[in-house]
Amino acid sequence: MGQKQINKISKSLIELGLGNSERKKKINVFVFDELDSTNQWVSEHIAERGDQSLLCIAESQTLGRGRSGREWSSPAGSNIYMSFSCRPDTERKNIAAISLLIGLALIRVLKAKGLNDVALKWPNDVLVRGKKLAGILIESKRCAEHLILIIGVGVNVKMPIGFKIESEMGWSDLSSIDATPADRNALIVQFYLECEKVMRQFFEQGFSVFKQEWMSYDGFAGRDVKIIDQGELQYCGMNMGIDDSGCLLVRSDEGVKKIFSGDVSLRINNED
Numbered sequence: 001m002g003q004k005q006i007n008k009i010s011k012s013l014i015e016l017g018l019g020n021s022e023r024k025k026k027i028n029v030f031v032f033d034e035l036d037s038t039n040q041w042v043s044e045h046i047a048e049r050g051d052q053s054l055l056c057i058a059e060s061q062t063l064g065r066g067r068s069g070r071e072w073s074s075p076a077g078s079n080i081y082m083s084f085s086c087r088p089d090t091e092r093k094n095i096a097a098i099s100l101l102i103g104l105a106l107i108r109v110l111k112a113k114g115l116n117d118v119a120l121k122w123p124n125d126v127l128v129r130g131k132k133l134a135g136i137l138i139e140s141k142r143c144a145e146h147l148i149l150i151i152g153v154g155v156n157v158k159m160p161i162g163f164k165i166e167s168e169m170g171w172s173d174l175s176s177i178d179a180t181p182a183d184r185n186a187l188i189v190q191f192y193l194e195c196e197k198v199m200r201q202f203f204e205q206g207f208s209v210f211k212q213e214w215m216s217y218d219g220f221a222g223r224d225v226k227i228i229d230q231g232e233l234q235y236c237g238m239n240m241g242i243d244d245s246g247c248l249l250v251r252s253d254e255g256v257k258k259i260f261s262g263d264v265s266l267r268i269n270n271e272d
């Protein structure tokens with residue numbers, strides 16, 4: 001890492017990094033200069049690919065989607081906008097927990113690169129020095145009789161100078177903390193492989209084996225928080241961490257309430 005020139009995203013470098021030639025099951029990699037949304041693209045093309053995995057990356061998005069119907073600012077040039085498909089081996093699994101695992105996978109990769117100020121905010125925001133560095137949007141689609149997850153991740157690597165983003169909690173990028181990756185292709189490959197790894201382990205062992213590690217990165221641990229759903233305040237209390245299935249536990253005078261994954265965000269209680 002360090003302040004370096006950022007190279008273009010390259011399909012061949014990513015395929016090489018993924019070791020596609022040695023893999024029995026190929027990942028189909030697609031790289032575009034511009035798309036409306038990489039999640040949208042995967043959703044539209046997954047049916048043609050049978051049970052093969054798709055990984056789609058764009059240099060910019062015109063209609064980048066965020067959680068809760070928000071927009072994800074996706075200027076051209078030097079961030080990461082990627083989506084990949086995942087077919088859970090069973091629909092009985094606690095699919096919502098996958099969203100926590102993808103955030104954890106990104107944290108592991110960033111930590112391995114020497115970035116220490118990173119944290120998670122339930123369910124899946126990745127923060128650096130308290131500001132949003134990356135967002136994760138998981139959508140699903142039914143193809144024939146199978147449930148397919150479309151996992152979309154946006155990582156702010158280097159925003160154009162003067163670029164403005166509406167964000168309640170503020171945003172950051174790797175460049176402003178002097179951690180610009182020399183090679184986004186390597187970062188994409190490492191992150192994708194880490195996602196595969198955590199999901200494989202999750203399908204075998206469930207979420208509970210990740211719980212302690214996830215909590216060790218919880219940037220809001222023990223803090224007063226409020227839960228907002230669809231713009232409405234739902235609940236206030238203290239963040240007690242997560243349970244074995246990845247639900248957030250919030251304690252108030254009424255006891256401990258379990259908050260399920262979904263359209264919920266978390267904020268510092270005394271912010272207004």
Ligand code: BTN
Pocket residue numbers: 036037038039040061063064065066067068070072080081082083125134135136137152153154155
């Ligand atoms: C969030 O609101 O925090 C989630 C943001 C997810 C953004 C990514 S960028 C790649 C993929 N394509 C989209 O349209 N959205 C996701």
